[in-house]
Amino acid sequence: MKKYCIVFFYIIIFKAFTSFAQDSLANQTKDLYMISRSYGDSIVLRWAPSTANHWQIANHYGYKLQRRQLTQATYKDIGERTFRPYSLSEWKSKFDTTDVFVATAAQTIYGKFDINKPLDYQGPMAQLYMASQELQVRYGFALMSADFSSQAAEGLGLGFVDKDIEKGKTYVYRLFINDPSGERQLDTITHIVRTSYIYEPKPVMHVTAKEGDHNITLLWNKPINSASFSGYDVERSEDGQNFTKLNEYILRFDAGNDQSANCVYLDTLVENYKPYYYRVIGHTSFGDVGKPSEVIKIMARDLNGPIPPHTIKAEEFEAGKIKITWEADTRTSDHNGFYVGKSISATGPFAKLNEKPLPLDATSFIDEEPVSIFTNYYTLFAVDTAGNENMGPIVSVILVDSIPPAQPENLVGSIDSTGVVSLAWNLGPEQDLQGYRVYKANARNRDFIQLTSAPVSGNFYMDKVALNTLTENIYYKIVAVDLNYNPSPYSEILELKRPDTIPPTQPLITGFKVLDKSIHLTWENSKSEDIFQHILYRKQEGGDWEKIMSYGDSTSQYSDTNVKLGRNYAYALESIDDDGLSSGLTPPFHVNAIDRGLRPAVNDLKGTFNKKDQTLSLTWTYPGEGEYKFMILKGENSEKLAAYKAIEQGTTQFEDKEFYYKDGQQGVNYAIKVIYNDGGESTLSNLVQINFKQ
Numbered sequence: 001m002k003k004y005c006i007v008f009f010y011i012i013i014f015k016a017f018t019s020f021a022q023d024s025l026a027n028q029t030k031d032l033y034m035i036s037r038s039y040g041d042s043i044v045l046r047w048a049p050s051t052a053n054h055w056q057i058a059n060h061y062g063y064k065l066q067r068r069q070l071t072q073a074t075y076k077d078i079g080e081r082t083f084r085p086y087s088l089s090e091w092k093s094k095f096d097t098t099d100v101f102v103a104t105a106a107q108t109i110y111g112k113f114d115i116n117k118p119l120d121y122q123g124p125m126a127q128l129y130m131a132s133q134e135l136q137v138r139y140g141f142a143l144m145s146a147d148f149s150s151q152a153a154e155g156l157g158l159g160f161v162d163k164d165i166e167k168g169k170t171y172v173y174r175l176f177i178n179d180p181s182g183e184r185q186l187d188t189i190t191h192i193v194r195t196s197y198i199y200e201p202k203p204v205m206h207v208t209a210k211e212g213d214h215n216i217t218l219l220w221n222k223p224i225n226s227a228s229f230s231g232y233d234v235e236r237s238e239d240g241q242n243f244t245k246l247n248e249y250i251l252r253f254d255a256g257n258d259q260s261a262n263c264v265y266l267d268t269l270v271e272n273y274k275p276y277y278y279r280v281i282g283h284t285s286f287g288d289v290g291k292p293s294e295v296i297k298i299m300a301r302d303l304n305g306p307i308p309p310h311t312i313k314a315e316e317f318e319a320g321k322i323k324i325t326w327e328a329d330t331r332t333s334d335h336n337g338f339y340v341g342k343s344i345s346a347t348g349p350f351a352k353l354n355e356k357p358l359p360l361d362a363t364s365f366i367d368e369e370p371v372s373i374f375t376n377y378y379t380l381f382a383v384d385t386a387g388n389e390n391m392g393p394i395v396s397v398i399l400v401d402s403i404p405p406a407q408p409e410n411l412v413g414s415i416d417s418t419g420v421v422s423l424a425w426n427l428g429p430e431q432d433l434q435g436y437r438v439y440k441a442n443a444r445n446r447d448f449i450q451l452t453s454a455p456v457s458g459n460f461y462m463d464k465v466a467l468n469t470l471t472e473n474i475y476y477k478i479v480a481v482d483l484n485y486n487p488s489p490y491s492e493i494l495e496l497k498r499p500d501t502i503p504p505t506q507p508l509i510t511g512f513k514v515l516d517k518s519i520h521l522t523w524e525n526s527k528s529e530d531i532f533q534h535i536l537y538r539k540q541e542g543g544d545w546e547k548i549m550s551y552g553d554s555t556s557q558y559s560d561t562n563v564k565l566g567r568n569y570a571y572a573l574e575s576i577d578d579d580g581l582s583s584g585l586t587p588p589f590h591v592n593a594i595d596r597g598l599r600p601a602v603n604d605l606k607g608t609f610n611k612k613d614q615t616l617s618l619t620w621t622y623p624g625e626g627e628y629k630f631m632i633l634k635g636e637n638s639e640k641l642a643a644y645k646a647i648e649q650g651t652t653q654f655e656d657k658e659f660y661y662k663d664g665q666q667g668v669n670y671a672i673k674v675i676y677n678d679g680g681e682s683t684l685s686n687l688v689q690i691n692f693k694q
Contacts, residue, residue: 030050031049031050031051031054031177032047032048032049032050032054032175032176032177032188032189033047033048033049033050033189034046034047034173034175034189034191035047035285036173036191036193037199037284037286037288038193038194038195038196038197038198038199039198039199040167040195040198041163041165042161042162042163042165043161043162043165043171043193043195044150044159044160044161044162044286045065045159045160045161045162045173045191046146046153046158046159046285046286047063047158047159047175047189048143048146048158049177051139052135052136052138052139053135054177055139055142056135056139057177057179058084058157058177059084059085059109059157060084061082061084061177061178061179061180062082062083062084062157062177062178063082063083063084063157063175063176063177063178064077064082064083064175064176064177064178065077065078065079065083065160065173065174065175066078066173066174066175067162067171067172067173067174068171068172068174069169069170069171069172070169070170070171070172070192075172075174078160078162078173079160082178083157083158083160084157085109085155085156085157086154086155086157088106088110090155091106091110091155094151094154094155095151095155096151099149099151100249101144101145101148101149101151101152102145102149102151102152102155104141104144104145104152105141105142105145105146105149105152105155105156106155107141108138108139108141108142108145108156109138109142109156111138142156142158143158144252146158146159147230147231147285148230148231148250148283148287149287150286150287153287165195166195167195167196168195168196169195170192170193170194170195170196170614171192171193171195172190172191172192172193173190173191173192173193174188174189174190174191175188175189175191176188176189194614194657197657197658199286199288201288201289201290201291202228202282202290202291203282203290203291203292203293203294204220204225204229204232204280204281204282204290204292204293205220205221205224205225205293205646206220206221206224206225207219207220207278207279207280207293207294207296208220208296209278209296209298211298211299211300211301212300212301212303213272213300213301213302213303213304214268214270214271214272214300215266215267215268215270215300216266216267216270216276216278216298216299216300217264217265217266217267218234218264218265218266218267218278218280218296219262219263219264219265220232220262220263220280220293221261221262221263221643222253222260222261222262222263223261223642223643224643224646225263225282226253227642227643227644228282228284228290229282229283229284229290230252230283230284230285231250231251231252231282231283232247232250232251232252232253232263232265232280232281232282232283233245233246233247233250233251233280233281233283234246234247234251234265234267234278234279234280235278235279235280235281235292236267236276236277236278237276237277237278237295238274238275238276238277239277240277240295240297243277243279243292246265246267247265250283251263251265265280270299270300271300272299272300272301272302273299273300273301273302274299274300275297275298275299276297276298276299276300277295277296277297278295278296278298279292279293279294279295279296280292280293281293301386302334302384302386302388303386303388304388305381305382305383305384305388305389305390306330306332306334306335306382306383306384306388306390307328307329307332307382307390308328308380308381308382308390308391308392308393309326309327309328309338309380309382309392310326310327310328310329310392310393311326311327312324312325312326312378312379312380312392312393312394312395313325313326313395314376314378314395314396314397315397316397316399317366319402320369320370320372320399320403321366321367321368321370322366322367322370322376322378322397322399323364323365323366323367324340324364324365324366324367324378324380324395325363325364326338326363326364326380326392327363328360328363328380328382330360330361332384334384334385334386335360335382335384336357336383336384336385337356337357337358337359337360337362337382337383338357338358338362338380338381338382338383339352339353339354339357339358339380339381339383339389340352340353340354340358340365340367340378340379340380340381341353341378341379341380341381341391342367342376342377342378343377344371344374344375344376344377345377346375346377346394346396348377350377350379350381350391352381353365353367357383370397370399371399371431371432372399372400372401372403372432372482372484373401373431373432373482373483373484374431374432375396375397375398376396376397376398376399377394377395377396378394378395378396378397379391379392379393379394379395380392401432401482401483401484401486402484402486403486404480404482404486404487404488404489405428405430405432405433405480405481405482405486405487405488406428406429406430406480406488407480407488407489407490407491408425408426408428408436408478408479408480408488408491409425409426409491410425410426411423411424411425411476411477411478411491411492411494412424412425412494413476413494413496414496414506414584415465415474415496415497415498415499416499416503416504416505416506416528416583417467417499417503417504417505417528417581417583418467418504418505418527418528419464419465419466419467419498420462420463420464420505420506420527421462421463421464421465421474421476421496422460422461422462422506422508422587423438423460423461423462423463423476423478423494424459424460424461424587425459425460425478425491426459427459428480428488430480430482432482432483432484433480433481433482433483434455434457434481434482434483434485435454435455435456435457435458435480435481436452436455436456436459436461436478436479436480436481437450437452437455437456437478437479437481437487438450438451438452438456438461438463438476438478439451439476439477439478439479439490440463440474440475440476441474441475442471442474442475443471443475444475444493444495448475448477451463455481461478462508463476465498467498467499469498471498472497472498473495473496473497473498474495474496474498475493475494475495475496476493476494476496477490477491477492477493477494478490478491479491503577503581503582503583503584504526504528504530504531504575504576504577504581504582504583505526505527505528505575505583506526506573506574506575506583506584506586507523507524507525507526507534507573507574507575507583507586508523508524508573508586509521509522509523509571509572509573509586509589510522510523510524512571512589512591514591514592514593514594515559516596516598517561517563517598518559518560518561518563519559519560519563519569519591519593520557520558520559520560521536521557521558521559521560521571521589522556522557523556523557523573524556525554525555525556525575526575526583528575528577528583530577530578531552531575531576531577531578532552532576532577532578532580533550533551533552533575533576534550534551534552534555534573534574534575534576535547535549535550535573535574535575535576536548536549536550536558536571536572536573537571537572537573537574537585538560538569538570538571538572539569539570539588540567540568540569540570541567541568541569541570545572545585548560548562563593564593565593565594565595565596566593566594566595567592567593568590568591568592568593569590569591569592569593570588570589570590570591571588571589571591572585572586572587572588572589573585573586574586595680597679597680597681598680598681598682598683599624599628599674599676599680599681599682600622600623600624600674600682601673601674601682601683601684601685602620602621602622602630602672602674602682602685602686603685603686604620604621604686605618605619605620605670605671605672605685605686605688606618606619606620606688607619607670607688607689607690608690609667609690609691609692611692614657615655615656615657616655616656616657616659616668616670616690617653617654617655617656618632618653618654618655618656618670618672618688619652619653620652620653620672620685621652622652622674624674624676624682626676626677626678626680627649627676627677627678628649628674628675628676628677629646629647629648629649629674629675630646630647630648630649630651630672630673630674630675631643631645631646631647631672631673631674631675632644632645632646632647632654632670632671632672633670633671633672633673633684634656634668634669634670635668635669636659636668636669637667637668641669641670641671656668667689667690667691667692668689668690669687669688669689669690670687670688670690671684671685671686671687671688672684672685673685
């Protein structure tokens with residue numbers, strides 16, 4: 001028999017195999033595990049002990065396998081022999097010992113292992129420690145070999161192919177360690193197999209790829225695929241037709257030790273800007289090879305930018321302008337020029353001041369609009385023809401502000417029937433704008449009195465005027481003030497006419513919050529004492545106002561749940577007094593219902609168990625809009641929920657036959673999560689527990 005030196009790659013993944021694919025177990029006991037697969041004309045069984053010590057005991061006594069039909073009460077032995085590892089001569093005569101998994105399996109039984117290596121301590125305890133380590137390693141390699149090779153499983157006494165079956169029947173298998181003393185028969189496992197459920201090869205799902213610089217990273221969903229596969233091959237092609245396997249050994253990603261959501265493979269032997277085609281093929285614990293995944297076409301790209309500029313300087317060039325100069329090495333063949341970046345923070349982010357890259361021979365740039373109240377920070381980005389950038393050093397400049405804000409524009413206002421004046425105007429564009437001062441006079445040619453003790457930060461102001469006066473009009477003007485208290489020119493004077501009637505004052509919307517499924521508004525009600533009711537209106541962009549709420553008490557907030565995320569809405573309030581006089585609608589209060597990604601959840605999931613057909617059935621309804629799919633999560637007995645099946649949009653029912661059934665057992669738990677194509681997700685649905693009745 002050919003001897004193999006087992007590579008350290010397998011040592012690294014040792015713990016992954018000692019679990020014997022526990023994620024896909026149909027049944028387990030304290031000491032033994034068993035899984036199965038039906039192929040129509042045969043049933044393949046795989047089993048394994050739970051610990052290295054149990055494996056050693058079972059290798060000595062062997063396993064006894066028995067079978068009965070589900071409707072029968074008596075078990076019958078399968079085969080005349082006890083299942084135990086083959087002799088060395090049987091390995092050589094029955095199998096191809098040049099196969100790495102066959103050779104590894106035989107080595108775990110008959111290979112030599114030196115336990116007399118020097119340790120930091122000597123004596124009997126050291127020898128016991130090394131013997132224990134040897135047994136653990138042999139056990140791990142044995143399960144790994146059986147996981148990927150049917151010959152290795154047969155030779156190790158860990159598998160059997162039952163061809164004496166009838167289609168449509170359900171069989172119950174019983175396995176135990178064949179200890180003549182009878183003590184080990186406590187280590188017994190039973191397993192149910194339905195021949196009607198025939199295995200069909202599946203492709204690896206949700207394979208994606210990321211481009212790198214002379215490398216390509218492949219990723220595929222671990223939770224979804226681990227339910228079907230225990231290992232993978234990655235193949236690459238340059239023409240999309242002829243594929244070559246990239247990995248020497250089957251790739252294994254242990255879900256127990258690696259908490260990442262994806263299996264990841266990095267291909268570093270690629271050229272930039274050359275198209276490559278990739279696909280992933282799964283291997284099962286029964287030695288089956290799945291269908292190839294969808295082919296992904298991708299190419300690596302240059303991701304390294306050119307050398308950034310150095311010796312960057314910035315200084316005031318003229319009043320209100322800053323000049324930035326630099327030196328740079330532009331000898332790189334793909335160098336495409338420079339961007340000038342600006343920020344009011346040393347840590348960024350830096351906004352680019354030029355839309356197109358500056359030419360390679362450029363050594364200066366003038367910022368026409370630096371910020372006067374904050375420190376101006378500048379840097380240079382060197383960019384290549386592929387769009388890759390590298391940032392240079394950061395420099396700073398502080399300007400003394402002597403430039404006032406622009407004259408305020410579009411001052412408007414109204415006076416309600418109680419004399420309340422509402423003023424509004426356009427907010428100025430200045431970054432250093434502090435606010436506005438408001439002035440009032442009873443005539444254009446009179447002195448204006450300042451109403452505000454401090455600058456108003458918003459773009460509205462409320463005043464109160466007397467109505468029982470012979471002065472028909474009242475006049476307002478405002479001044480903008482920056483953070484250095486530089487005043488703007490006065491706005492145009494606003495002339496307002498006192499009303500002849502006395503309707504109620506207008507309410508005022510004071511704020512809003514956009515929540516996951518609603519818009520929450522707050523306001524101040526009308527100050528008039530004879531208010532009969534308030535009315536809240538809403539309209540969508542381009543639509544008409546619609547009444548959504550009316551009240552006659554002191555309500556001052558409302559949550560609008562009848563909104564669609566991503567749309568713009570306007571709200572307005574109206575107050576009506578007990579004589580039917582209306583305040584009129586308040587100025588529209590515009591709100592954008594930002595989409596936060598949360599989608600409606602399934603809330604009526606129901607499940608039933610058909611004992612006759614041995615089928616678990618799920619039904620639900622879902623009113624969601626857009627493109628999405630349902631992700632079914634499943635947990636048997638006390639197991640936690642895990643991703644199980646992806647169901648396409650339009651289907652609201654599911655039948656599950658992949659479970660272990662036993663009267664009196666707790667059953668299976670299910671829940672559903674909705675995953676949208678635009679990245680949005682729902683929360684989990686209600687949990688459904690389906691119990692098996694006697």
